[in-house]
Amino acid sequence: MKPFKTLDAITCPLPQSNVDTDQLIPARFMKRSRADGYGGFLLHDLRFDETGAQKPDCPLNDPERQGAQILVSRRNFGSGSSREAAVYALVDYGINCVVAPSFGDIFASNAVNNGLLPATVSEDDCEALLAGLADGAQTATVDLEAQTIRAANLVLPFTVDPVWRTKLLNGWDDIDLTRSHAAAISAFAEADRTRRPWMQPRKTG
């Protein structure tokens, strides 16, 4: 996974609360292979009407926000299902950071596993940032080392779980780390057989 240090990019406002995973990628697209890319499905029903035409009022369709890599939204972003496809849709579209006052827990965890930074800001700072973008600010600079967002003459602090921060800064993948604990895992499983003999599923057929 590519390390995340700083990101200076076009920034798109999405001033809605509860942008849930069913909005981020409607279920009907989830049969597709990832190899084809999920970017076209991102927020599909907010971006396109029934005929497939772009909805002009959707911020992602604003010609000045094309190529956005940062999204700013309101509270409870990514609530709902565990579908990692919601993160695939963002990442494949080109979004590498979402700024919001709160995130769905599973979404945020999935985001970090795909190198996407969920940056948590206060409600007030979020509204200030959204106002700055509405007033014409085009870009933002997200600095993960310093945990700041610079945009529209604002310098705003953001929080991210320290463990996730380290993982993103280094581009780490959990599996390799876990494999280094193979002996401890085997020892745990062995001891557990005696400690909780009832854990094993009885029927195997």
Next chain:
Amino acid sequence: MTVAGTESGRTLFDKVFDAHVIVKREDGQCLLWIDRHFLHEGSFHAFNKLKERDAEVARPDLTFGIEDHYVPTRTRDLSVIDPAIRGMIEQLRGNSQRHGLRLFDLDDPGQGIVHVVGPEQGLTLPGLTMVCGDSHTATHGAFGAIAFGIGASEVAHVLMTQTLWQKKPKRMRITVEGALAPGVSAKDIALSIIARIGADGAAGHAIEYAGSAIRSLSMEGRLTLCNLSIEAGGRCGMVAPDQTTVDYLRGRPFAPEGTLFDKGAADWLALQSDADAVFDREMHLDAADIAPSVTWGITPEDASPITAKVPDPENFEDPARAQQVRDALEYMDIRPGQCLSDIRIDRVFIGSCTNSRIEDLRAAASILKGRKASVPGLVSPGSMQVKRQAEAEGLDRIFLDAGLEWVDAGCSMCVGMNGDLVPPGERCASTTNRNFRGRQGPGSRTHLMSPAMVAAAAVTGHLTDMRELMQAPVAGGNIG
């Protein structure tokens, strides 16, 4: 009991979590042992990651495949369905076969929705850690297990290692004391909680449900309650095991038996929060304050008692919340101040991992018995075992005589992946868990409520206080 070295007692969550820690890092990350891993058709992304690494499944004996998200409910013949949907089911079959996993496929008498099948097969036990690539995995916490949804990267991690890195979340206790009024169900408790604390009100927290009203719930009711923990943003929901839990598990196919069961039961009953355990958050509700509830908006926090009116966005001080309510009413095509019970519906759905168990079907049937539905609707039992039991009790006849469709088990119209959709613009009274925009199909409008409330709406054609239609229970079941 206080553990040496700690200042106060431990919560139920702490006890189960601590017992699964293999490695604890200085930064708080814990490598957790996982006791059960369920997979459904959506697991193909994770299996592709295994393929990339040429990896095997570490513990096939603890890994179970279940066909539920994409399965057809009106036929079991895969040759007649959409090839893209068939492809999803076939991928799971291929991956299960390749890795030697027990699969509950369409031909299996135990097939059904993963969160219905796990408990009824005895795969779900108290004190376990359980994961699935599905956010409603919180359901299994009804047994005192730590159960939560994970994404595809984490599914791949569990497949390859039977472990997962987790940081201990904060602990929250929601205590509901007193007796629920007749007709008030676990669904109403959950909707009342979510309306109060918000759809992210429990974010970052593991919830324990406690109090006399929770104790008096059956396992089915506890499953409904824990299922909806994620709709409050909770990492998981739990109920401490008690005699109700143990009695439910005895004799289940995958549960231990004989002396092993007795040892298990002793261990399970010891899983209680210590009297001096400290929670990061506490919330108290009086059961008497909970009424049959419905949602009117596009997140589960948009819920009110059926006796209430549609809220007016102008009455919210927070501009973001006012905007959200305005957007919700526009999408739902309802007016501020309108009586909730005046909202007309186009169809009903009874099913999903939230409310498709035998008690749910009995509760709906008790309202529908001897009556006709005035709108079309689908009843999809949570598993084929539930279906057989319902038919043995004659519930299928009640639904069919009312004019509703009685179909096979699957996730069905909760998420519409199998093609069971609410048509654009239509309004559905639904026993499911999410009223998100387009959740039941593009342009669909969802009102969440209990099975008895859906049944009442089916009869009248509008959202209805089921207490006005209460009649004698069916087949020994009760409405609660």
